[in-house]
Amino acid sequence: MTDIVVLGSTNMDLVTYVAKAPQRGETVMGREFRTVPGGKGANQAIAAARAGGNVSMIGAVGNDAFGTRLRSTLEHSGVDTDDLRTVEGPSGTAHIVVDDEGGNAIVVIPGANGTLDHLSPGDEGVIAAADTLLLQLEIPVAAVLAGAQAAHRHDVRTILTPSPAQPLPDELFAAVDLLVPNEHEATTLTGRTDPREAAVGLLDLVPAVVVTLGAAGSLYVSRDTDPLTVPAPKVTAVDSTGAGDTFVGALAVALGEGRPMPEALAWAAEAAALSVTREGATVSMPYRPEIEERHAS
Incomplete structure:
Protein backbone atom coordinates (compact mmCIF):
# COMPACT_ATOMS: atom_id res chain seq x y z
CA MET A 1 0.00 0.00 0.00
CA THR A 2 1.37 3.39 -0.98
CA ASP A 3 1.64 6.20 1.61
CA ILE A 4 0.16 9.54 0.55
CA VAL A 5 0.03 12.85 2.40
CA VAL A 6 -2.37 15.59 1.33
CA LEU A 7 -1.60 19.18 2.34
CA GLY A 8 -4.64 21.23 1.46
CA SER A 9 -8.15 22.49 1.99
CA THR A 10 -11.27 21.12 3.60
CA ASN A 11 -14.56 22.81 2.67
CA MET A 12 -18.22 22.17 3.11
CA ASP A 13 -19.70 22.20 -0.39
CA LEU A 14 -23.04 24.02 -0.53
CA VAL A 15 -24.44 22.61 -3.76
CA THR A 16 -27.42 23.89 -5.73
CA TYR A 17 -28.79 21.88 -8.65
CA VAL A 18 -30.45 23.80 -11.51
CA ALA A 19 -31.55 23.14 -15.08
CA LYS A 20 -29.37 25.99 -16.32
CA ALA A 21 -26.93 28.14 -14.36
CA PRO A 22 -28.00 31.79 -13.97
CA GLN A 23 -26.34 34.55 -15.96
CA ARG A 24 -25.25 37.77 -14.27
CA GLY A 25 -28.31 39.53 -12.84
CA GLU A 26 -30.56 36.54 -13.51
CA THR A 27 -32.60 34.57 -10.97
CA VAL A 28 -33.47 30.94 -11.64
CA MET A 29 -35.30 28.26 -9.69
CA GLY A 30 -33.25 25.34 -8.42
CA ARG A 31 -34.52 21.83 -7.86
CA GLU A 32 -32.34 20.72 -4.92
CA PHE A 33 -29.79 21.89 -2.34
CA ARG A 34 -27.23 19.75 -0.51
CA THR A 35 -24.37 20.20 1.94
CA VAL A 36 -21.54 17.84 0.94
CA PRO A 37 -18.08 17.60 2.57
CA GLY A 38 -15.40 18.63 0.09
CA GLY A 39 -12.49 20.97 -0.61
CA LYS A 40 -9.78 20.06 -3.10
CA GLY A 41 -7.48 18.74 -0.38
CA ALA A 42 -10.12 16.62 1.32
CA ASN A 43 -11.44 15.47 -2.05
CA GLN A 44 -8.03 14.20 -3.12
CA ALA A 45 -7.44 12.58 0.26
CA ILE A 46 -10.75 10.71 0.15
CA ALA A 47 -10.28 9.72 -3.49
CA ALA A 48 -6.83 8.32 -2.76
CA ALA A 49 -7.99 6.47 0.36
CA ARG A 50 -10.93 4.89 -1.45
CA ALA A 51 -8.61 3.93 -4.31
CA GLY A 52 -6.45 1.98 -1.87
CA GLY A 53 -3.87 4.45 -0.56
CA ASN A 54 -2.75 4.90 3.05
CA VAL A 55 -3.60 8.61 3.37
CA SER A 56 -2.90 11.35 5.93
CA MET A 57 -4.40 14.86 5.79
CA ILE A 58 -2.63 18.07 6.84
CA GLY A 59 -5.14 20.92 6.96
CA ALA A 60 -7.48 23.00 9.12
CA VAL A 61 -11.18 23.09 9.95
CA GLY A 62 -13.15 25.57 12.02
CA ASN A 63 -14.68 24.92 15.43
CA ASP A 64 -18.16 24.81 13.91
CA ALA A 65 -20.58 22.06 12.92
CA PHE A 66 -19.10 21.97 9.42
CA GLY A 67 -15.65 21.29 10.89
CA THR A 68 -16.94 18.37 12.93
CA ARG A 69 -18.63 16.86 9.90
CA LEU A 70 -15.60 17.39 7.65
CA ARG A 71 -13.30 15.58 10.09
CA SER A 72 -15.79 12.75 10.52
CA THR A 73 -16.16 12.31 6.76
CA LEU A 74 -12.40 12.06 6.26
CA GLU A 75 -12.05 9.52 9.06
CA HIS A 76 -14.99 7.47 7.77
CA SER A 77 -13.22 7.24 4.40
CA GLY A 78 -10.05 5.95 6.08
CA VAL A 79 -8.02 9.19 6.09
CA ASP A 80 -5.74 9.83 9.08
CA THR A 81 -6.70 13.24 10.57
CA ASP A 82 -4.09 13.49 13.35
CA GLU A 101 -25.43 18.87 -18.26
CA GLY A 102 -23.18 18.13 -15.28
CA GLY A 114 -6.74 30.67 5.31
CA THR A 115 -4.94 30.03 8.60
CA LEU A 116 -2.84 27.27 7.03
CA ASP A 117 0.05 29.51 5.93
CA HIS A 118 2.98 27.47 7.28
CA LEU A 119 3.98 23.95 8.31
CA SER A 120 3.51 23.12 11.98
CA PRO A 121 6.03 21.14 14.03
CA GLY A 122 5.88 17.52 12.95
CA ASP A 123 4.43 18.19 9.50
CA GLU A 124 7.75 17.73 7.72
CA GLY A 125 8.21 14.36 9.39
CA VAL A 126 4.78 13.24 8.17
CA ILE A 127 5.65 14.35 4.65
CA ALA A 128 9.09 12.73 4.77
CA ALA A 129 7.56 9.35 5.65
CA ALA A 130 5.27 9.36 2.60
CA ASP A 131 5.73 8.17 -0.97
CA THR A 132 3.71 11.06 -2.44
CA LEU A 133 2.60 14.55 -1.41
CA LEU A 134 -0.54 16.01 -3.01
CA LEU A 135 -0.91 19.80 -3.15
CA GLN A 136 -3.53 22.27 -4.43
CA LEU A 137 -4.01 26.04 -4.10
CA GLU A 138 -7.03 26.50 -1.81
CA ILE A 139 -4.67 27.25 1.09
CA PRO A 140 -2.05 30.05 1.22
CA VAL A 141 0.76 29.56 -1.29
CA ALA A 142 3.33 29.95 1.51
CA SER A 163 -6.28 25.27 -8.76
CA PRO A 164 -7.57 27.90 -8.33
CA ALA A 165 -5.31 29.06 -11.18
CA GLN A 166 -2.95 31.88 -10.21
CA PRO A 167 0.63 33.07 -10.74
CA LEU A 168 3.07 30.91 -8.79
CA PRO A 169 6.68 31.43 -7.66
CA LEU A 178 4.23 16.38 -11.64
CA LEU A 179 1.85 19.25 -12.43
CA VAL A 180 -1.81 18.36 -13.10
CA PRO A 181 -3.77 21.37 -14.45
CA ASN A 182 -6.99 21.31 -16.40
CA GLU A 183 -7.17 23.12 -19.75
CA HIS A 184 -8.15 26.45 -18.18
CA GLU A 185 -5.38 26.28 -15.60
CA ALA A 186 -2.79 25.33 -18.20
CA THR A 187 -3.83 28.36 -20.27
CA THR A 188 -3.67 30.66 -17.24
CA LEU A 189 -0.15 29.48 -16.41
CA THR A 190 1.20 29.74 -19.97
CA GLY A 191 -1.06 32.07 -21.96
CA ARG A 192 -1.42 29.31 -24.58
CA THR A 193 -4.90 28.10 -25.47
CA ASP A 194 -3.88 24.86 -27.19
CA PRO A 195 -3.53 22.17 -24.48
CA ARG A 196 -0.54 20.48 -26.09
CA GLU A 197 1.32 23.76 -26.56
CA ALA A 198 0.50 24.74 -22.98
CA ALA A 199 1.66 21.38 -21.63
CA VAL A 200 4.94 21.53 -23.54
CA GLY A 201 5.45 25.10 -22.37
CA LEU A 202 5.06 24.02 -18.76
CA LEU A 203 8.01 21.65 -19.16
CA ASP A 204 10.21 24.73 -18.79
CA LEU A 205 9.00 24.81 -15.17
CA VAL A 206 8.42 21.18 -14.14
CA PRO A 207 9.67 17.80 -15.38
CA ALA A 208 6.25 16.32 -16.18
CA VAL A 209 2.68 17.54 -16.81
CA VAL A 210 -0.75 15.94 -17.10
CA VAL A 211 -3.41 18.23 -18.57
CA THR A 212 -6.89 16.92 -17.84
CA LEU A 213 -9.26 17.43 -20.78
CA GLY A 214 -12.62 16.44 -19.30
CA ALA A 215 -14.53 14.10 -21.58
CA ALA A 216 -11.57 14.11 -23.99
CA GLY A 217 -9.30 12.38 -21.46
CA SER A 218 -5.84 13.55 -20.48
CA LEU A 219 -2.56 14.59 -22.09
CA TYR A 220 0.79 13.60 -20.56
CA VAL A 221 4.08 15.23 -21.48
CA SER A 222 7.50 14.96 -19.87
CA ARG A 223 11.05 15.97 -20.59
CA ASP A 224 11.98 12.31 -21.16
CA THR A 225 9.13 10.86 -23.26
CA ASP A 226 6.91 11.59 -26.24
CA PRO A 227 3.47 13.15 -25.55
CA GLY A 244 -10.47 16.23 -11.29
CA ASP A 245 -9.66 15.52 -7.65
CA THR A 246 -10.82 11.92 -8.03
CA PHE A 247 -8.46 11.61 -11.01
CA VAL A 248 -5.49 13.00 -9.06
CA GLY A 249 -6.13 10.88 -5.96
CA ALA A 250 -6.40 7.70 -8.00
CA LEU A 251 -3.36 8.67 -10.10
CA ALA A 252 -1.27 9.12 -6.95
CA VAL A 253 -2.22 5.63 -5.79
CA ALA A 254 -1.47 4.07 -9.18
CA LEU A 255 1.93 5.76 -9.46
CA GLY A 256 2.76 4.90 -5.86
CA GLU A 257 2.08 1.27 -6.64
CA GLY A 258 4.57 1.45 -9.51
CA ARG A 259 2.16 1.30 -12.43
CA PRO A 260 3.58 2.68 -15.69
CA MET A 261 2.26 6.14 -16.55
CA PRO A 262 -0.05 5.01 -19.41
CA GLU A 263 -1.73 2.43 -17.16
CA ALA A 264 -1.83 4.84 -14.21
CA LEU A 265 -3.56 7.49 -16.32
CA ALA A 266 -6.10 4.99 -17.67
CA TRP A 267 -6.82 3.69 -14.17
CA ALA A 268 -7.30 7.23 -12.84
CA ALA A 269 -9.59 8.01 -15.78
CA GLU A 270 -11.81 5.07 -14.84
CA ALA A 271 -12.08 6.44 -11.29
CA ALA A 272 -12.99 9.92 -12.55
CA ALA A 273 -15.52 8.50 -15.01
CA LEU A 274 -17.28 6.63 -12.22
CA SER A 275 -17.42 9.80 -10.11
CA VAL A 276 -19.20 11.92 -12.74
CA THR A 277 -22.05 9.43 -13.02
CA ARG A 278 -23.13 10.36 -9.46
CA GLU A 279 -24.09 13.62 -7.77
CA GLY A 280 -21.76 15.32 -5.29
CA ALA A 281 -17.99 15.40 -4.82
CA THR A 282 -16.75 13.13 -2.02
CA VAL A 283 -19.94 11.07 -2.00
CA SER A 284 -19.45 10.21 -5.68
CA MET A 285 -15.88 8.94 -5.39
CA PRO A 286 -15.48 5.23 -6.17
CA TYR A 287 -13.85 2.55 -4.05
CA ARG A 288 -10.98 0.43 -5.34
CA PRO A 289 -13.05 -2.67 -6.28
CA GLU A 290 -15.25 -0.52 -8.51
CA ILE A 291 -12.23 1.00 -10.25
CA GLU A 292 -10.56 -2.38 -10.71
CA GLU A 293 -13.74 -3.94 -12.10
CA ARG A 294 -14.25 -1.14 -14.62
CA HIS A 295 -10.56 -1.09 -15.58
CA ALA A 296 -10.52 -4.85 -16.13
CA SER A 297 -13.54 -4.66 -18.42
Missing part, protein backbone atom coordinates in the same frame (compact mmCIF):
# COMPACT_ATOMS: atom_id res chain seq x y z
CA ASP A 83 -2.61 16.53 11.53
CA LEU A 84 -5.93 18.19 10.70
CA ARG A 85 -6.11 21.08 13.15
CA THR A 86 -9.21 22.74 14.54
CA VAL A 87 -9.03 26.56 14.69
CA GLU A 88 -11.30 29.32 15.97
CA GLY A 89 -13.87 30.51 13.44
CA PRO A 90 -15.74 29.03 10.48
CA SER A 91 -14.65 26.17 8.27
CA GLY A 92 -14.10 26.76 4.57
CA THR A 93 -17.09 26.63 2.26
CA ALA A 94 -17.56 26.19 -1.48
CA HIS A 95 -20.73 27.50 -3.10
CA ILE A 96 -21.47 25.35 -6.16
CA VAL A 97 -24.08 25.54 -8.91
CA VAL A 98 -24.51 22.34 -10.95
CA ASP A 99 -26.54 22.35 -14.18
CA ASP A 100 -28.37 19.51 -15.91
CA GLY A 103 -21.24 21.40 -15.54
CA ASN A 104 -20.49 23.51 -12.49
CA ALA A 105 -19.46 26.96 -11.28
CA ILE A 106 -17.81 27.38 -7.86
CA VAL A 107 -17.05 30.18 -5.38
CA VAL A 108 -14.72 29.22 -2.51
CA ILE A 109 -14.62 31.01 0.88
CA PRO A 110 -11.35 29.94 2.63
CA GLY A 111 -12.44 30.14 6.29
CA ALA A 112 -10.12 27.97 8.41
CA ASN A 113 -8.07 27.10 5.32
CA ALA A 143 2.22 26.62 3.01
CA VAL A 144 2.09 24.95 -0.41
CA LEU A 145 5.67 26.07 -1.06
CA ALA A 146 6.85 24.91 2.36
CA GLY A 147 5.24 21.51 1.84
CA ALA A 148 6.69 21.08 -1.65
CA GLN A 149 10.17 22.03 -0.49
CA ALA A 150 9.94 19.65 2.47
CA ALA A 151 8.95 16.82 0.12
CA HIS A 152 11.76 17.74 -2.26
CA ARG A 153 14.30 17.56 0.56
CA HIS A 154 13.18 14.03 1.36
CA ASP A 155 12.79 12.74 -2.23
CA VAL A 156 9.01 12.44 -1.89
CA ARG A 157 7.07 12.61 -5.18
CA THR A 158 5.17 15.91 -5.28
CA ILE A 159 2.02 16.34 -7.37
CA LEU A 160 0.51 19.83 -7.63
CA THR A 161 -2.97 20.67 -8.89
CA PRO A 162 -2.69 24.41 -9.71
CA ASP A 170 9.49 29.70 -9.52
CA GLU A 171 10.61 28.11 -6.22
CA LEU A 172 7.36 26.16 -6.09
CA PHE A 173 7.67 24.81 -9.62
CA ALA A 174 11.25 23.80 -8.84
CA ALA A 175 10.01 21.51 -6.06
CA VAL A 176 7.18 19.88 -8.07
CA ASP A 177 7.59 16.54 -9.87
CA LEU A 228 0.76 10.65 -24.65
CA THR A 229 -3.01 11.12 -24.86
CA VAL A 230 -5.25 8.81 -22.83
CA PRO A 231 -8.96 8.87 -23.70
CA ALA A 232 -11.67 9.12 -21.06
CA PRO A 233 -14.25 6.35 -20.76
CA LYS A 234 -17.61 7.15 -22.32
CA VAL A 235 -20.19 7.80 -19.60
CA THR A 236 -23.26 9.97 -19.07
CA ALA A 237 -22.18 12.80 -16.79
CA VAL A 238 -24.51 13.77 -13.96
CA ASP A 239 -22.18 15.99 -11.91
CA SER A 240 -18.52 16.72 -12.68
CA THR A 241 -17.81 18.28 -9.26
CA GLY A 242 -14.74 16.57 -7.79
CA ALA A 243 -13.89 14.61 -10.93
Whole structure:
Protein backbone atom coordinates (compact mmCIF):
# COMPACT_ATOMS: atom_id res chain seq x y z
CA MET A 1 0.00 0.00 0.00
CA THR A 2 1.37 3.39 -0.98
CA ASP A 3 1.64 6.20 1.61
CA ILE A 4 0.16 9.54 0.55
CA VAL A 5 0.03 12.85 2.40
CA VAL A 6 -2.37 15.59 1.33
CA LEU A 7 -1.60 19.18 2.34
CA GLY A 8 -4.64 21.23 1.46
CA SER A 9 -8.15 22.49 1.99
CA THR A 10 -11.27 21.12 3.60
CA ASN A 11 -14.56 22.81 2.67
CA MET A 12 -18.22 22.17 3.11
CA ASP A 13 -19.70 22.20 -0.39
CA LEU A 14 -23.04 24.02 -0.53
CA VAL A 15 -24.44 22.61 -3.76
CA THR A 16 -27.42 23.89 -5.73
CA TYR A 17 -28.79 21.88 -8.65
CA VAL A 18 -30.45 23.80 -11.51
CA ALA A 19 -31.55 23.14 -15.08
CA LYS A 20 -29.37 25.99 -16.32
CA ALA A 21 -26.93 28.14 -14.36
CA PRO A 22 -28.00 31.79 -13.97
CA GLN A 23 -26.34 34.55 -15.96
CA ARG A 24 -25.25 37.77 -14.27
CA GLY A 25 -28.31 39.53 -12.84
CA GLU A 26 -30.56 36.54 -13.51
CA THR A 27 -32.60 34.57 -10.97
CA VAL A 28 -33.47 30.94 -11.64
CA MET A 29 -35.30 28.26 -9.69
CA GLY A 30 -33.25 25.34 -8.42
CA ARG A 31 -34.52 21.83 -7.86
CA GLU A 32 -32.34 20.72 -4.92
CA PHE A 33 -29.79 21.89 -2.34
CA ARG A 34 -27.23 19.75 -0.51
CA THR A 35 -24.37 20.20 1.94
CA VAL A 36 -21.54 17.84 0.94
CA PRO A 37 -18.08 17.60 2.57
CA GLY A 38 -15.40 18.63 0.09
CA GLY A 39 -12.49 20.97 -0.61
CA LYS A 40 -9.78 20.06 -3.10
CA GLY A 41 -7.48 18.74 -0.38
CA ALA A 42 -10.12 16.62 1.32
CA ASN A 43 -11.44 15.47 -2.05
CA GLN A 44 -8.03 14.20 -3.12
CA ALA A 45 -7.44 12.58 0.26
CA ILE A 46 -10.75 10.71 0.15
CA ALA A 47 -10.28 9.72 -3.49
CA ALA A 48 -6.83 8.32 -2.76
CA ALA A 49 -7.99 6.47 0.36
CA ARG A 50 -10.93 4.89 -1.45
CA ALA A 51 -8.61 3.93 -4.31
CA GLY A 52 -6.45 1.98 -1.87
CA GLY A 53 -3.87 4.45 -0.56
CA ASN A 54 -2.75 4.90 3.05
CA VAL A 55 -3.60 8.61 3.37
CA SER A 56 -2.90 11.35 5.93
CA MET A 57 -4.40 14.86 5.79
CA ILE A 58 -2.63 18.07 6.84
CA GLY A 59 -5.14 20.92 6.96
CA ALA A 60 -7.48 23.00 9.12
CA VAL A 61 -11.18 23.09 9.95
CA GLY A 62 -13.15 25.57 12.02
CA ASN A 63 -14.68 24.92 15.43
CA ASP A 64 -18.16 24.81 13.91
CA ALA A 65 -20.58 22.06 12.92
CA PHE A 66 -19.10 21.97 9.42
CA GLY A 67 -15.65 21.29 10.89
CA THR A 68 -16.94 18.37 12.93
CA ARG A 69 -18.63 16.86 9.90
CA LEU A 70 -15.60 17.39 7.65
CA ARG A 71 -13.30 15.58 10.09
CA SER A 72 -15.79 12.75 10.52
CA THR A 73 -16.16 12.31 6.76
CA LEU A 74 -12.40 12.06 6.26
CA GLU A 75 -12.05 9.52 9.06
CA HIS A 76 -14.99 7.47 7.77
CA SER A 77 -13.22 7.24 4.40
CA GLY A 78 -10.05 5.95 6.08
CA VAL A 79 -8.02 9.19 6.09
CA ASP A 80 -5.74 9.83 9.08
CA THR A 81 -6.70 13.24 10.57
CA ASP A 82 -4.09 13.49 13.35
CA ASP A 83 -2.61 16.53 11.53
CA LEU A 84 -5.93 18.19 10.70
CA ARG A 85 -6.11 21.08 13.15
CA THR A 86 -9.21 22.74 14.54
CA VAL A 87 -9.03 26.56 14.69
CA GLU A 88 -11.30 29.32 15.97
CA GLY A 89 -13.87 30.51 13.44
CA PRO A 90 -15.74 29.03 10.48
CA SER A 91 -14.65 26.17 8.27
CA GLY A 92 -14.10 26.76 4.57
CA THR A 93 -17.09 26.63 2.26
CA ALA A 94 -17.56 26.19 -1.48
CA HIS A 95 -20.73 27.50 -3.10
CA ILE A 96 -21.47 25.35 -6.16
CA VAL A 97 -24.08 25.54 -8.91
CA VAL A 98 -24.51 22.34 -10.95
CA ASP A 99 -26.54 22.35 -14.18
CA ASP A 100 -28.37 19.51 -15.91
CA GLU A 101 -25.43 18.87 -18.26
CA GLY A 102 -23.18 18.13 -15.28
CA GLY A 103 -21.24 21.40 -15.54
CA ASN A 104 -20.49 23.51 -12.49
CA ALA A 105 -19.46 26.96 -11.28
CA ILE A 106 -17.81 27.38 -7.86
CA VAL A 107 -17.05 30.18 -5.38
CA VAL A 108 -14.72 29.22 -2.51
CA ILE A 109 -14.62 31.01 0.88
CA PRO A 110 -11.35 29.94 2.63
CA GLY A 111 -12.44 30.14 6.29
CA ALA A 112 -10.12 27.97 8.41
CA ASN A 113 -8.07 27.10 5.32
CA GLY A 114 -6.74 30.67 5.31
CA THR A 115 -4.94 30.03 8.60
CA LEU A 116 -2.84 27.27 7.03
CA ASP A 117 0.05 29.51 5.93
CA HIS A 118 2.98 27.47 7.28
CA LEU A 119 3.98 23.95 8.31
CA SER A 120 3.51 23.12 11.98
CA PRO A 121 6.03 21.14 14.03
CA GLY A 122 5.88 17.52 12.95
CA ASP A 123 4.43 18.19 9.50
CA GLU A 124 7.75 17.73 7.72
CA GLY A 125 8.21 14.36 9.39
CA VAL A 126 4.78 13.24 8.17
CA ILE A 127 5.65 14.35 4.65
CA ALA A 128 9.09 12.73 4.77
CA ALA A 129 7.56 9.35 5.65
CA ALA A 130 5.27 9.36 2.60
CA ASP A 131 5.73 8.17 -0.97
CA THR A 132 3.71 11.06 -2.44
CA LEU A 133 2.60 14.55 -1.41
CA LEU A 134 -0.54 16.01 -3.01
CA LEU A 135 -0.91 19.80 -3.15
CA GLN A 136 -3.53 22.27 -4.43
CA LEU A 137 -4.01 26.04 -4.10
CA GLU A 138 -7.03 26.50 -1.81
CA ILE A 139 -4.67 27.25 1.09
CA PRO A 140 -2.05 30.05 1.22
CA VAL A 141 0.76 29.56 -1.29
CA ALA A 142 3.33 29.95 1.51
CA ALA A 143 2.22 26.62 3.01
CA VAL A 144 2.09 24.95 -0.41
CA LEU A 145 5.67 26.07 -1.06
CA ALA A 146 6.85 24.91 2.36
CA GLY A 147 5.24 21.51 1.84
CA ALA A 148 6.69 21.08 -1.65
CA GLN A 149 10.17 22.03 -0.49
CA ALA A 150 9.94 19.65 2.47
CA ALA A 151 8.95 16.82 0.12
CA HIS A 152 11.76 17.74 -2.26
CA ARG A 153 14.30 17.56 0.56
CA HIS A 154 13.18 14.03 1.36
CA ASP A 155 12.79 12.74 -2.23
CA VAL A 156 9.01 12.44 -1.89
CA ARG A 157 7.07 12.61 -5.18
CA THR A 158 5.17 15.91 -5.28
CA ILE A 159 2.02 16.34 -7.37
CA LEU A 160 0.51 19.83 -7.63
CA THR A 161 -2.97 20.67 -8.89
CA PRO A 162 -2.69 24.41 -9.71
CA SER A 163 -6.28 25.27 -8.76
CA PRO A 164 -7.57 27.90 -8.33
CA ALA A 165 -5.31 29.06 -11.18
CA GLN A 166 -2.95 31.88 -10.21
CA PRO A 167 0.63 33.07 -10.74
CA LEU A 168 3.07 30.91 -8.79
CA PRO A 169 6.68 31.43 -7.66
CA ASP A 170 9.49 29.70 -9.52
CA GLU A 171 10.61 28.11 -6.22
CA LEU A 172 7.36 26.16 -6.09
CA PHE A 173 7.67 24.81 -9.62
CA ALA A 174 11.25 23.80 -8.84
CA ALA A 175 10.01 21.51 -6.06
CA VAL A 176 7.18 19.88 -8.07
CA ASP A 177 7.59 16.54 -9.87
CA LEU A 178 4.23 16.38 -11.64
CA LEU A 179 1.85 19.25 -12.43
CA VAL A 180 -1.81 18.36 -13.10
CA PRO A 181 -3.77 21.37 -14.45
CA ASN A 182 -6.99 21.31 -16.40
CA GLU A 183 -7.17 23.12 -19.75
CA HIS A 184 -8.15 26.45 -18.18
CA GLU A 185 -5.38 26.28 -15.60
CA ALA A 186 -2.79 25.33 -18.20
CA THR A 187 -3.83 28.36 -20.27
CA THR A 188 -3.67 30.66 -17.24
CA LEU A 189 -0.15 29.48 -16.41
CA THR A 190 1.20 29.74 -19.97
CA GLY A 191 -1.06 32.07 -21.96
CA ARG A 192 -1.42 29.31 -24.58
CA THR A 193 -4.90 28.10 -25.47
CA ASP A 194 -3.88 24.86 -27.19
CA PRO A 195 -3.53 22.17 -24.48
CA ARG A 196 -0.54 20.48 -26.09
CA GLU A 197 1.32 23.76 -26.56
CA ALA A 198 0.50 24.74 -22.98
CA ALA A 199 1.66 21.38 -21.63
CA VAL A 200 4.94 21.53 -23.54
CA GLY A 201 5.45 25.10 -22.37
CA LEU A 202 5.06 24.02 -18.76
CA LEU A 203 8.01 21.65 -19.16
CA ASP A 204 10.21 24.73 -18.79
CA LEU A 205 9.00 24.81 -15.17
CA VAL A 206 8.42 21.18 -14.14
CA PRO A 207 9.67 17.80 -15.38
CA ALA A 208 6.25 16.32 -16.18
CA VAL A 209 2.68 17.54 -16.81
CA VAL A 210 -0.75 15.94 -17.10
CA VAL A 211 -3.41 18.23 -18.57
CA THR A 212 -6.89 16.92 -17.84
CA LEU A 213 -9.26 17.43 -20.78
CA GLY A 214 -12.62 16.44 -19.30
CA ALA A 215 -14.53 14.10 -21.58
CA ALA A 216 -11.57 14.11 -23.99
CA GLY A 217 -9.30 12.38 -21.46
CA SER A 218 -5.84 13.55 -20.48
CA LEU A 219 -2.56 14.59 -22.09
CA TYR A 220 0.79 13.60 -20.56
CA VAL A 221 4.08 15.23 -21.48
CA SER A 222 7.50 14.96 -19.87
CA ARG A 223 11.05 15.97 -20.59
CA ASP A 224 11.98 12.31 -21.16
CA THR A 225 9.13 10.86 -23.26
CA ASP A 226 6.91 11.59 -26.24
CA PRO A 227 3.47 13.15 -25.55
CA LEU A 228 0.76 10.65 -24.65
CA THR A 229 -3.01 11.12 -24.86
CA VAL A 230 -5.25 8.81 -22.83
CA PRO A 231 -8.96 8.87 -23.70
CA ALA A 232 -11.67 9.12 -21.06
CA PRO A 233 -14.25 6.35 -20.76
CA LYS A 234 -17.61 7.15 -22.32
CA VAL A 235 -20.19 7.80 -19.60
CA THR A 236 -23.26 9.97 -19.07
CA ALA A 237 -22.18 12.80 -16.79
CA VAL A 238 -24.51 13.77 -13.96
CA ASP A 239 -22.18 15.99 -11.91
CA SER A 240 -18.52 16.72 -12.68
CA THR A 241 -17.81 18.28 -9.26
CA GLY A 242 -14.74 16.57 -7.79
CA ALA A 243 -13.89 14.61 -10.93
CA GLY A 244 -10.47 16.23 -11.29
CA ASP A 245 -9.66 15.52 -7.65
CA THR A 246 -10.82 11.92 -8.03
CA PHE A 247 -8.46 11.61 -11.01
CA VAL A 248 -5.49 13.00 -9.06
CA GLY A 249 -6.13 10.88 -5.96
CA ALA A 250 -6.40 7.70 -8.00
CA LEU A 251 -3.36 8.67 -10.10
CA ALA A 252 -1.27 9.12 -6.95
CA VAL A 253 -2.22 5.63 -5.79
CA ALA A 254 -1.47 4.07 -9.18
CA LEU A 255 1.93 5.76 -9.46
CA GLY A 256 2.76 4.90 -5.86
CA GLU A 257 2.08 1.27 -6.64
CA GLY A 258 4.57 1.45 -9.51
CA ARG A 259 2.16 1.30 -12.43
CA PRO A 260 3.58 2.68 -15.69
CA MET A 261 2.26 6.14 -16.55
CA PRO A 262 -0.05 5.01 -19.41
CA GLU A 263 -1.73 2.43 -17.16
CA ALA A 264 -1.83 4.84 -14.21
CA LEU A 265 -3.56 7.49 -16.32
CA ALA A 266 -6.10 4.99 -17.67
CA TRP A 267 -6.82 3.69 -14.17
CA ALA A 268 -7.30 7.23 -12.84
CA ALA A 269 -9.59 8.01 -15.78
CA GLU A 270 -11.81 5.07 -14.84
CA ALA A 271 -12.08 6.44 -11.29
CA ALA A 272 -12.99 9.92 -12.55
CA ALA A 273 -15.52 8.50 -15.01
CA LEU A 274 -17.28 6.63 -12.22
CA SER A 275 -17.42 9.80 -10.11
CA VAL A 276 -19.20 11.92 -12.74
CA THR A 277 -22.05 9.43 -13.02
CA ARG A 278 -23.13 10.36 -9.46
CA GLU A 279 -24.09 13.62 -7.77
CA GLY A 280 -21.76 15.32 -5.29
CA ALA A 281 -17.99 15.40 -4.82
CA THR A 282 -16.75 13.13 -2.02
CA VAL A 283 -19.94 11.07 -2.00
CA SER A 284 -19.45 10.21 -5.68
CA MET A 285 -15.88 8.94 -5.39
CA PRO A 286 -15.48 5.23 -6.17
CA TYR A 287 -13.85 2.55 -4.05
CA ARG A 288 -10.98 0.43 -5.34
CA PRO A 289 -13.05 -2.67 -6.28
CA GLU A 290 -15.25 -0.52 -8.51
CA ILE A 291 -12.23 1.00 -10.25
CA GLU A 292 -10.56 -2.38 -10.71
CA GLU A 293 -13.74 -3.94 -12.10
CA ARG A 294 -14.25 -1.14 -14.62
CA HIS A 295 -10.56 -1.09 -15.58
CA ALA A 296 -10.52 -4.85 -16.13
CA SER A 297 -13.54 -4.66 -18.42
